[in-house]
Amino acid sequence: MILPVIMAGGTGSRLWPLSREHYPKQFLSLDNSFSMLQNTIQRLDGVDTLNPLVICNQEHRFLVAEQLRKIDKLTNNILLEPVGRNTAPAVALAALKSLSKDNDPIILVLAADHVIDDTPEFHSIINKAIEYAKNDKLVTFGIVPKTPETGYGYIKRGQDFKVDTSESFYVDSFVEKPDIITAQSYIESGEYYWNSGMFMFKASKYIAELNKYRPDILSICEDSINSSTSISEFINIPHDIFKNCPDESIDYAVMEKTKDAVVISLDAGWNDVGSWSALWDVSSKDNDGNTITGDVWAKNSYNCYINSDNKFVATIGINNLVVVNTKDAVLVMNKDESQDVKKIVEYLKSSKRREHIHHCQIYRPWGHSDNIDQTPRFNINKVTVKPGGAFSLQLHHHRVEHWVILSGTAKVSIDEKEFLLTENQSTFIPIGVKHSLTNPGKIPLEILEIQSGSYLASDDIIRIKDQYGRCDN
Known part of the structure; x- marks a missing residue:
């Protein structure tokens, strides 16, 4: 049986301002339906798999849980990394967690932020790879290159297997991102693939190879799993142990060293959506070559990516541009310079701003909060609490809060007094007073929160008390 291990960590910035540290691209919906994480999991429908194990960091845990819940894939299957240590340790944690006396699954390692257009071909290659994994090979999937890309690593193929009609070879070597001339020579040789970062192998085989080449990584991962705890949907890895683990990719730790690495070619419309131009490439377009999302009117505009999540956006006489409007930031950029988005993020970090960290809408385990206005002395938020959702029992030392009910019913506790509030009613929370709020109803509760x-x-x-396990004590 295949165990999908979905790598959903990372805080990518290449799709800023849609992607933020607290809401990176794997959680974005690129087609106004499902997120990239959800699509990655649903893409496996039709393949005989176990429920996926998703690896993410602490900051994204409730967002991942909510996205899995919406596609009915939420069990005790979210493994939380307390600190990022790259793919070799992350997959080791997953493999160790999955292994038992009677269980040695075939692990399929996938990134949560890739696009694959040809799902039937993807399934076909997965099914072929299973036979290699069963025979103790470590499979990587090499993408048949279309252009001399300098943003990808490459895999050079070695001797072929000649056991079936698929393109399958021993791995000769992994190579770093090349310059354009070298990349062109790779394409012309026909011996190189783009490195997809997708893998398949038996859990026990990966652990054995990791023990052979990087026993230091394995030892810390074993201690981490042995000391892990499970709370609700989450598998918690102890920070004080895992922080000492070396930072290493699967490629460096195992795949470049093992004698059992196999590369299988994959030509299924793969894209890692690593830039706005790449996103435009994989998106549907109108007759003028424009990809348009949101309230947009475009005249004499061609080959553009235009996205607005709240305001009306109009364009006239533009070509080859990216225009992205969010509640707190606007990006206007030549599509050919999309790799320079990281410079914007560097500026925001150096200026100690917040626009690279989170959106105005922030997701919480109980719902979400939309910032309406903010100054050094007050915040105004529109807060939505889902049915059954609850704030923690808490207090503040430096701020007071006013809550006004916009819709729904709130069960409020202030200084151990409980009461109900409904539409147009309000309450006040003084400094230092214990308080909490619950939505006991069947519809979302909306409140205006003034801090x-x-x-x-x-x-x-x-x-003081929290149903989502967020208390430190």
């Missing part, structure tokens, strides 16, 4: 005081940062939330 005011001398210090408004989130570390002034002193949690």
